[in-house]
Amino acid sequence: MPIVVVIGGQWGDEGKGRIVDLLARKARVVARYSAGNNAGHTIINEKGEFKLHLVPAGIFYPDKTCVIGNGVAIDPEVLLGEIGTLQERGISVSRLRISDRAQVIMPWHRLLDRLEEERRGDAAIGTTGRGVGPCFVDKVARRGIRIADLMRSEDLNERVRAALGYWNQVITKVYGAEPLDVDECCGAYREYGERLTPFIGDSQDIILKAHRAGHYVLLEGAQGSLLDLDHGTYPYVTSSVPSSSSSGAGLGVGIGPTDIQRVVGVFKSYCTRVGNGPFPTELFDDVADTLRDHGKEYGRGEYGTTTGRPRRIGWLDTVSARYSVRMNGLAALALTRLDVLDGLETIKVCTGYELDGQRIDNFPARHSMLERVTPIYEEMPGWQRPTTHVRNFDDLPPQAQSFVRRVEQLLECPIDLISVGPEREQAIIVNPIF
Numbered sequence: 129m130p131i132v133v134v135i136g137g138q139w140g141d142e143g144k145g146r147i148v149d150l151l152a153r154k155a156r157v158v159a160r161y162s163a164g165n166n167a168g169h170t171i172i173n174e175k176g177e178f179k180l181h182l183v184p185a186g187i188f189y190p191d192k193t194c195v196i197g198n199g200v201a202i203d204p205e206v207l208l209g210e211i212g213t214l215q216e217r218g219i220s221v222s223r224l225r226i227s228d229r230a231q232v233i234m235p236w237h238r239l240l241d242r243l244e245e246e247r248r249g250d251a252a253i254g255t256t257g258r259g260v261g262p263c264f265v266d267k268v269a270r271r272g273i274r275i276a277d278l279m280r281s282e283d284l285n286e287r288v289r290a291a292l293g294y295w296n297q298v299i300t301k302v303y304g305a306e307p308l309d310v311d312e313c314c315g316a317y318r319e320y321g322e323r324l325t326p327f328i329g330d331s332q333d334i335i336l337k338a339h340r341a342g343h344y345v346l347l348e349g350a351q352g353s354l355l356d357l358d359h360g361t362y363p364y365v366t367s368s369v370p371s372s373s374s375s376g377a378g379l380g381v382g383i384g385p386t387d388i389q390r391v392v393g394v395f396k397s398y399c400t401r402v403g404n405g406p407f408p409t410e411l412f413d414d415v416a417d418t419l420r421d422h423g424k425e426y427g428r429g430e431y432g433t434t435t436g437r438p439r440r441i442g443w444l445d446t447v448s449a450r451y452s453v454r455m456n457g458l459a460a461l462a463l464t465r466l467d468v469l470d471g472l473e474t475i476k477v478c479t480g481y482e483l484d485g486q487r488i489d490n491f492p493a494r495h496s497m498l499e500r501v502t503p504i505y506e507e508m509p510g511w512q513r514p515t516t517h518v519r520n521f522d523d524l525p526p527q528a529q530s531f532v533r534r535v536e537q538l539l540e541c542p543i544d545l546i547s548v549g550p551e552r553e554q555a556i557i558v559n560p561i562f
């Protein structure tokens with residue numbers, strides 16, 4: 129049975145958690161492979177509404193093993209808080225497993241995230257402030273602390289002393305801030321290590337055993353491909369690999385690219401972005417407010433799950449989306465939040481960019497160029513009827529069907545699943561993904 133990766137095709141918040149929650153029904157294992165608690169997934173099911181930052185969305189099914197892979201940056205305090213909240217609300221976490229190769233977000237990572245954003249001033253990235261970027265800096269500098277280091281006081285002491293020996297110099301001399309205390313960090317994190325010990329597992333072994341025994345495995349992406357460190361709108365990106373290109377997904381759980389059979393891309397029917405950076409189809413008018421506040425009264429508006437920041441809103445951009453389809457080798461798409469467009473008289477889709485009188489069909493690398501492009505739009509009639517009850521493609525209003533077909537054509541990839549509401553059942557399965 130296949131290992132399927134679910135990734136975000138835009139700037140995050142496409143509704144991956146909702147799609148994973150739906151697809152997880154058939155999977156044996158659901159694993160997170162990248163990012164950290166900068167990510168936020170909102171899941172609504174019969175047990176209520178949940179906001180998850182680290183625990184995979186499969187946790188709501190009692191028979192799924194949920195894995196946090198080595199590629200994830202874990203803030204143990206946040207993870208233990210999430211585990212506690214799930215338990216309090218009657219969700220069992222006995223099948224949660226955490227790779228001891230995963231990196232740990234330490235107090236200096238959160239501090240450096242804030243200090244560096246302040247230093248950048250107007251050029252700030254608009255990070256979530258969760259310390260994820262500095263944590264990946266330490267990983268690459270081979271100075272990081274891993275979950276395995278939390279298991280033994282001597283190891284933790286040695287690693288923290290080495291890291292703070294470097295960072296306290298930077299904190300005091302570059303930023304003029306107070307240094308951090310080695311013993312304080314070690315005490316708290318050693319205790320986190322003890323509390324996390326029952327959850328430690330080998331992500332590679334769990335995934336490959338399930339796969340070889342004939343079970344489906346879902347690898348759950350975080351954020352979106354346009355925030356990818358390599359392929360996104362650099363430097364306004366995150367510090368990990370949300371895309372599945374170069375097998376970012378396999379890397380983050382310890383399996384090879386040949387084990388992955390399928391990559392499903394999740395795209396919203398329009399675009400959103402939080403944080404700074406270029407956004408060619410961004411809207412500043414009433415349409416943006418209408419889309420942002422759709423369902424706000426049910427907590428469904430376009431506001432960040434992690435930070436609560438209002439999301440920037442724009443029309444669907446098929447130039448960046450096609451780039452995403454190609455970089456991820458997508459064979460199937462899930463289109464989310466179609467119902468959010470229900471009330472609109474007309475809908476626009478960006479099919480190209482114009483810059484200095486020239487048409488551009490490919491996504492440019494330079495952010496200063498992306499900031500100057502003018503989107504070329506195709507305008508389509510809206511349907512002005514609710515779609516939230518629709519479960520078959522043929523029952524969608526004809527204008528909604530034409531919108532979906534046109535998006536498929538522009539993205540050069542079939543749309544296999546359409547979501548028309550936040551509930552698990554509010555979905556149209558055009559082709560079964562597995």
Ligand code: IMP
Pocket residue numbers: 139140141166167168253254255256257258259260261350351355364365366367402403404
């Ligand atoms: P960082 O990942 O906190 O360093 O933030 C870098 C950029 O990624 C900022 O623009 C954030 O707003 C964005 N970002 C990080 N995580 C998410 C997410 O889960 N959804 C949307 N944007 C995100």
